[in-house]
Amino acid sequence: MIIVHHLNNSRSQRVLWLLEELGLEYQIKFYERDPNTMLAPASLMEVHPLGKSPVITDGDLTIAESGAIVDYLVTRYGNGKLMPVRESRDYLRYNYWLHYAEGSAMSPLLMKLVFDRIERSPMPFFVKPIARGIAQKVKAVFISPQITRHLDYLEAEIIKTGWFVGEDFSAADIQMSFPLEAAASRGGLNDSRPNLMAWLAKVHARNAYVAALQKGGKYDLLT
CATH class of the missing domain: 3.40.30.10 (Glutaredoxin)
Structure with missing residues (x-):
């Protein structure tokens, strides 16, 4: 079992x-x-x-x-x-998304979570403006631009067929769900990227997703 x-x-x-x-x-x-x-x-x-x-x-x-x-x-x-069939080009794309989800997409989102917490954390009053200033600077200069780049890339990719691999839903879509849900929750993904939002709506409507x-x-x- x-x-x-x-x-x-x-x-x-x-x-x-x-x-x-x-x-x-x-x-x-x-x-x-x-x-x-x-x-x-x-x-x-x-x-x-x-x-x-x-x-x-x-x-x-x-x-x-x-x-x-x-x-x-x-x-x-x-x-x-x-x-997809292992010998196909779609399988290479499928395998790419299985690795990309955690290897690339989640990295800036996790960094944003960490620096958001630094910004909000209780600390001595004389340290607070320095810590918050550093956190805001890192987010503005590095983290936010990285998240934007990834979301722009994913918006352009998902528009091709509506799924991450070929014409049909696959386990690659399941693997990609967590970074995109995290992006919608705290990473700036919104209706300005309608194709990703449409993809999220489709996966959230699946019977298996609801049952899980x-x-x-x-x-x-x-x-």
């Missing part, structure tokens, strides 16, 4: 969605973030030494990292669903 070690408001939500799309049976073991630090609980380290989510166990296998989990589930259980949300619980990236 596949077990998803599911941390609230995390990348593991898209693993639940993938399992629903594939129609597989699975169990969920729930973990809650520390309300102060927003970090995963130490109990996740009992599953994987890094103590992060997503992690799945399937029999005696333990698999971490979103891209590796997506590739494993689709390859082992997909029976040709949700991925119902099973996974509250998901604050959507607010």
